[in-house]
Amino acid sequence: xxxxxxxxxxxxxxxxxxxxxxxxxxxxxxxxxxxxxxxxxxxxxxxxxxxxxxxxxxxxxxxxxxxxxxxxxxxxxxxxxxxxxxxxxxxxxxxxxxxxxxxxxxxxxxxxxxxx
Amino acid sequence: xxxxxxxxxxxxxxxxxxxxxxxxxxxxxxxxxxxxxxxxxxxxxxxxxxxxxxxxxxxxxxxxxxxxxxxxxxxxxxxxxxxxxxxxxxxxxxxxxxxxxxxxxxxx
Numbered sequence: 001x002x003x004x005x006x007x008x009x010x011x012x013x014x015x016x017x018x019x020x021x022x023x024x025x026x027x028x029x030x031x032x033x034x035x036x037x038x039x040x041x042x043x044x045x046x047x048x049x050x051x052x053x054x055x056x057x058x059x060x061x062x063x064x065x066x067x068x069x070x071x072x073x074x075x076x077x078x079x080x081x082x083x084x085x086x087x088x089x090x091x092x093x094x095x096x097x098x099x100x101x102x103x104x105x106x107x108x109x110x111x112x113x114x115x116x
Numbered sequence: 117x118x119x120x121x122x123x124x125x126x127x128x129x130x131x132x133x134x135x136x137x138x139x140x141x142x143x144x145x146x147x148x149x150x151x152x153x154x155x156x157x158x159x160x161x162x163x164x165x166x167x168x169x170x171x172x173x174x175x176x177x178x179x180x181x182x183x184x185x186x187x188x189x190x191x192x193x194x195x196x197x198x199x200x201x202x203x204x205x206x207x208x209x210x211x212x213x214x215x216x217x218x219x220x221x222x223x224x
Contacts, residue, residue: 037161045153045161045204045215061212095160101208102151102166104173109160 002026002105004079004096009110016086020110022079022096030054030074033099036081038092039109046092049081050099064090086114118143118207120216128224135192137219139205144185149209152181152190155218156201164203165190195221 008020022034035050049060049070058070069082079096091114097103119142129135139150148168153161163172165181168188178193192199200223205216 044217045155045206047213047215059211100166101149101213102163102206103153103161104163104166106160106162 002098004098004105004107006094006096006107006110009094009112011113011115012086013116014087014114016114017082017084018086018112020081020083020094020096020112022081022107024077024079024096024098027098027105029072029077034072034079035097035099035103036070036079037095037097037103037106038090038112039095040089040092043092048094051079083112086112088114090114117212118145118210118214120205120207120214122203122205122216122219124219125217126220126222128222129195130224131195131197133195135190135195135199135221137190137192137203137221139183139188139190139216141186141188141207143210145188145207146209148184149207150181150183150188151206151208152179153204153206154199154201155204156198161204192221197223 003025005023036048051058051070067085071080093109095109096107098105121140123138150168152165155161169181180191202218202220204218
């Protein structure tokens with residue numbers, strides 16, 4: 001059974017940092033792009049970043065470029081999102097998903113709240 | 117960037133009725149790279165349709181997708197109680213891959 005499980009969310013002050021993790025199982029992790037999608041409270045879905053199978057290519061939403069870094073460890077079947085210089089507008093549920101252009105498996109999400 | 121506009125914003129229907137949801141793109145979506153997702157309250161999104169008309173694994177056949185170019189439709193032939201949710205379209209034909217703003221299907 002394919003599973004992705006996010007962790008690492010929490011409350012952080014503006015300007016702070018947080019590192020999200022996503023543990024994947026049930027499929028050959030190294031064979032797929034992976035992605036982070038976020039959803040602000042009461043709002044729609046917004047793609048944040050994605051990464052190629054071997055980590056050699058990463059793409060970002062313009063508003064997070066230079067602040068967020070997506071990475072992966074294929075030996076650990078894990079995906080990460082390092083978030084620096086956090087802003088109030090980054091407050092959202094962050095979902096990890098398997099990326100095929102469409103996103104076919106999603107985790108339950110981890111909540112990031114940026115507030116003083 | 118391709119902007120996806122979903123309509124209506126809210127659809128009020130009764131169980132057993134047919135639901136028709138629209139997703140219109142600001143530019144043609146290449147190769148019908150259009151997906152639909154369902155999101156129930158408090159849950160993560162679930163993939164329903166990809167490639168405009170292919171059902172994802174385990175999705176009941178009352179869900180169907182159609183369309184090409186700039187106009188796409190998700191149809192739920194007979195609404196079941198568990199189908200009341202928010203539905204999003206997403207295009208993956210042109211980077212950045214974008215979502216529509218969602219259509220809420222609510223019980224009338």
